[in-house]
Amino acid sequence: MTSSLSTDFTHGISAIDAQFHRPQRAAIHLIEENGKMALVDTGTAFSIPGVLSVLEEKNLAIEDVDYVILTHIHLDHAGGASECMRCFPNAKLVVHPRGARHMADPTKLIAGAISVYGEAEFKRVYGDIHAIDEKRIIEAPDESRIDLNGRSLLFIDTPGHARHHNCIYDEQSNAFFTGDTFGVSYRELDVNGKEFVFPTTTPVQFDPDAAHASLNRIMHFKPEYAFLTHYSRIGNLIRHxxxxxxxxxxxxxxxxxxxxxxxxxxxxxxxxxxxxxxxxxxxxxxxxxxxxxxxxxxxxxxxxxxxxxxxxxxxxxxxxxxxxx
Missing domain, CATH: 1.10.246 (Serum Albumin; Chain A, Domain 1)
Structure with a gap:
């Protein structure tokens, strides 16, 4: 099933449009395994009604969302995390150890964004961000795994874009959920099915040495696809x-x-x-x-x-x- 907000791929993976600034700028990826679900990245608080709508279209229950996974805690990826935890009562939040404390106490995260955007613009773009109960947070260090109803998801530490960045390898689909580590690729720039990919050096933690190393580490797994937050699935990974x-x-x-x-x-x-x-x-x-x-x-x-x-x-x-x- 593909709707105006979601695109379905194989292996129970869907991209849900986070509706961040414009269509198809940021994706929230849904992984479904025999009725149980994980979300990878959250968009902003304003993205979550769209997620709920897609789950309803797919006849999936909010109680069956087991995990909300953050590749990293930049707010276009994690701004909707607290709203997810409010909406999905059984979900655990899975995040890099360097980012976990900022989900439990987002004061510095919010202050940093307000210093850039101003309070009114911050509220307009990101909405409300609340503290998340530490008991619902799982830290995912390098090479840790979570089990999604029998489906193993492997976390690897991938700095370069940010020091609190994980990429998630899904052996079942032979694909990575790469957040921003594998760059940005907008579907509007596809030519005859070929994607265009470029780096994102936006954060204060850009590290080119680490970025090169993280790309090499991803490619060591010989994945077939990468699911980018900006925007969704790309192939041809050796070339990219x-x-x-x-x-x-x-x-x-x-x-x-x-x-x-x-x-x-x-x-x-x-x-x-x-x-x-x-x-x-x-x-x-x-x-x-x-x-x-x-x-x-x-x-x-x-x-x-x-x-x-x-x-x-x-x-x-x-x-x-x-x-x-």
């Missing part, structure tokens, strides 16, 4: 992993070049230089990809990602020794 490695290095080179040209006192100039170069890079790669979308539409689609990637690269320049192996 190679492209991701290349683009991570290209992002780093752009940041270093901008830093050399502009003094640290000229942060506005440096920001603009990085942003402009990232835009040019992605437009060039999309042209090579065969994308026929008008340039103005591409820029409109990717503008938020380019801005956030620029912010992440600037933070990396300011807070690291910039050594990349």
């Amino acid at each position: 992993a190679e492209c991701m490695h290349n683009l991570i290095d290209a992002h780093v080179e752009i940041a270093r070049n901008a830093d050399e040209i502009n003094s640290r006192r000229s942060n506005a100039n440096r920001f603009n230089a990085i942003s402009t170069a990232l835009e040019s890079l992605l437009l060039q790669r999309l042209k090579k990809h065969g994308c026929q979308m008008p340039q103005t539409e591409i820029i409109s689609l990717l503008s938020a990602d380019i801005r956030l990637n620029t912010m992440g690269l600037e933070h990396w320049l300011n807070h690291s020794d910039q050594t990349v192996s």
Whole structure:
């Protein structure tokens, strides 16, 4: 069953549109195993009515959601976690050990977001975020597993985008739920079934060395598919992993070049230089990809990602020794 909010794949996996800013920007993945369910990432509090609607369409009971799994605690992935725990009475929240305390006490998480967006915009975009009972939180360290009604899900620690990031390997589908570790791939940019993937360097914890290592670790499993939060299933992973490695290095080179040209006192100039170069890079790669979308539409689609990637690269320049192996 595929509805306006969900797309069904094999092995009981569905993508539910989180309705974050625009359609098909962020996915909540549903895994169903003989009537029991897990959700991977949550969108925001405003995403959860859509999840409830999809479960109702599929004749699935809220009491049968066993797990709500967070790849990491950035709010487009975890902002709806407390609302999920309110709606799904039997669910446990599964999260990286570095993120667990922020789910039990989201004060710092909320304050950090408000400092960026302002309180009114934070409320508009993310809604209410509440503390989650520690007794309902399961920490998932590297190589831990959970059992979903006989279906084993393996958690591997995958820093690079964030130090509190897990990717989840599902042996049954030979697929990974990768959060942001395998980058971003919007379906609007597909050409003849071929996806375009690019990195997300948005957080304050961007680490290119770790990002390369995490990609290699994922590919060691030889997965057939990756389910990205932005947006959902991609194949051709050998080709995409190679492209991701290349683009991570290209992002780093752009940041270093901008830093050399502009003094640290000229942060506005440096920001603009990085942003402009990232835009040019992605437009060039999309042209090579065969994308026929008008340039103005591409820029409109990717503008938020380019801005956030620029912010992440600037933070990396300011807070690291910039050594990349």
